[in-house]
Amino acid sequence: MKEATLFSFLLYWGQEHLLALTAVALTLLLLYLYLIERKTEVKLSRKYRNSVYEAQSKIFLNATRHLIEGNKNLAIREFLNAVDLNRETIDTYFALGGLFRSNGEIDKAIGIHRSLFAREGINEETRLKALKELALDFDRGGFVEKALETYKDVLKINRDQEEVIRALCRIYEDIEDWDEAYKYRLLLSKVGHENQSETIAHILTQKARNLLSRGNIVAALEEMELAYRYAPCISAKMLKIKMMLILSKIEDAKIQLLEFIHEHPDYSFILFDFLEDPFRCSEHIKKDFARGLEVLKETFLSLDDKSIQGAKGLLPKILLLRQENKMQQAYELIQGPLKSTIPLSESLMVEYIKILLELNHKDEALELTKKLLSQLNKSTTKHFCGLCGFSSDTIFWRCPKCKEWESIQFRLKI
Numbered sequence: 001m002k003e004a005t006l007f008s009f010l011l012y013w014g015q016e017h018l019l020a021l022t023a024v025a026l027t028l029l030l031l032y033l034y035l036i037e038r039k040t041e042v043k044l045s046r047k048y049r050n051s052v053y054e055a056q057s058k059i060f061l062n063a064t065r066h067l068i069e070g071n072k073n074l075a076i077r078e079f080l081n082a083v084d085l086n087r088e089t090i091d092t093y094f095a096l097g098g099l100f101r102s103n104g105e106i107d108k109a110i111g112i113h114r115s116l117f118a119r120e121g122i123n124e125e126t127r128l129k130a131l132k133e134l135a136l137d138f139d140r141g142g143f144v145e146k147a148l149e150t151y152k153d154v155l156k157i158n159r160d161q162e163e164v165i166r167a168l169c170r171i172y173e174d175i176e177d178w179d180e181a182y183k184y185r186l187l188l189s190k191v192g193h194e195n196q197s198e199t200i201a202h203i204l205t206q207k208a209r210n211l212l213s214r215g216n217i218v219a220a221l222e223e224m225e226l227a228y229r230y231a232p233c234i235s236a237k238m239l240k241i242k243m244m245l246i247l248s249k250i251e252d253a254k255i256q257l258l259e260f261i262h263e264h265p266d267y268s269f270i271l272f273d274f275l276e277d278p279f280r281c282s283e284h285i286k287k288d289f290a291r292g293l294e295v296l297k298e299t300f301l302s303l304d305d306k307s308i309q310g311a312k313g314l315l316p317k318i319l320l321l322r323q324e325n326k327m328q329q330a331y332e333l334i335q336g337p338l339k340s341t342i343p344l345s346e347s348l349m350v351e352y353i354k355i356l357l358e359l360n361h362k363d364e365a366l367e368l369t370k371k372l373l374s375q376l377n378k379s380t381t382k383h384f385c386g387l388c389g390f391s392s393d394t395i396f397w398r399c400p401k402c403k404e405w406e407s408i409q410f411r412l413k414i
Contacts, residue, residue: 090116090126097133106141113137128157132164139167147171162192178207201231205239215280217246234264238274245275245292246285253292254299261303269316272297272323297324318351327358346372384409 097112116122116130135150148171154164165188172181182203189196204227211220221243227236237260244253261268275293301317314337321330334352337344344352349372356365384391386409390401399407 090122094129094133097137101133101137101140106137109137110134110141124157128154131157132161135164135167139171144171144175159187160191162188165191173203176206178203178210182207198231198233201227201233201236204230205233205235208239209277212242212246212279213277217281217285221247234267237264238267238271241271241296242275245289245296246279246281248288248292250292250295253296257296257299258303261300268300269319271316272300272320315345315348315351318348318355322351322355322358327355330355331359 093112093116097109097116100106100109100112113130113134117127117134119130122130131150131154135147135154138144138147138150148168151164151168151171154161165184168184169181169188172178172184182200185196185200185203189200204223208220208223208227211217211223224236224239224243227233228240237256241253241256241260244250244256257271260271272293275296281289297320301320314334317333318330321327321333334344334348334355337348349368353365353368353372356362356368383393385399385402385407387407388399388402390399392400
């Protein structure tokens with residue numbers, strides 16, 4: 001009786017709430033179908049992603065093979081295919097941008113790296129990498145001002161970027177902005193592991209020379225002394241001799257000259273050209289400087305061969321005498337080595353031929369020229385690859401180093 005009553009109640013309730021029961025049933029059915037479909041979609045999505053990764057792997061392998069073979073255009077085509085396949089792959093864009101840059105297509109590289117930098121949803125490390133690549137694009141393309149600006153933007157984000165600081169040093173040294181070059185060399189000395197003292201000394205010496213050319217002797221002297229504190233480089237030593245002459249310290253200049261010749265005999269032939277570089281000053285200083293320079297020249301010419309390492313130091317003396325138009329003295333100076341068993345260097349023989357021609361000793365000049373040419377043909381003819389620089393005494397039509405054909409260049413040097 002109770003069961004019949006309960007059944008009747010449920011039947012009555014179901015009739016009264018038929019619409020609600022139907023809605024609940026349909027909802028449960030749709031939920032079940034959704035879950036089944038989602039599970040299938042996940043499987044399909046995973047399968048699709050796997051196929052994408054497999055296709056990308058093949059593309060990257062093909063691109064790598066083309067790069068190894070040296071075919072950049074085909075490699076670029078493969079990377080473009082990878083981008084079409086999956087436009088979310090950041091590394092593909094970086095690889096493509098780098099290839100465009102190395103292939104000389106700077107505008108395309110700039111476009112890619114700019115779009116990467118402005119892209120939403122990337123992390124700061126990736127954005128910094130895009131900015132560095134953009135700076136490299138400007139640098140390679142010769143856009144100096146934009147390269148400098150972009151490199152500096154990188155340092156605003158992260159100052160510990162050694163390769164970026166090196167690039168700034170290189171550019172400022174190329175354009176001879178010595179103030180900025182000095183600033184970034186100091187920064188490089190703090191960030192990098194290599195000692196920058198000698199390079200900084202060279203930069204300060206160049207700053208001093210610029211100041212001297214504009215007539216600012218006091219500031220030039222300060223920069224030269226600062227350069228010495230970093231490292232007594234060769235250019236700083238030559239500038240010190242010049243500053244001693246400008247300050248009329250002739251005896252100090254002579255001491256510096258003798259030390260320089262003893263330490264750097266190979267540079268003695270350019271020393272006097274360096275000293276004679278023009279600079280702005282009063283007429284009084286100019287006259288004193290010229291008088292002191294003549295004293296230094298006489299001191300140098302009076303040095304015995306042992307002081308300037310024999311025949312090695314003879315060439316600078318000959319060049320100086322020729323420059324002073326003292327041909328007879330130069331001719332007499334070279335007679336000693338000619339009578340000895342020590343062979344003259346090719347450069348010294350060339351200078352001697354010039355002296356003979358100036359003194360109208362044409363027959364002797366002709367004989368010496370024939371001797372020089374015979375020596376050059378035997379010993380100093382070199383062939384080299386115009387692409388990679390490989391050199392050889394024998395002719396080659398395919399470079400043994402870079403494997404390119406007909407890249408040989410012929411060279412005859414003294």
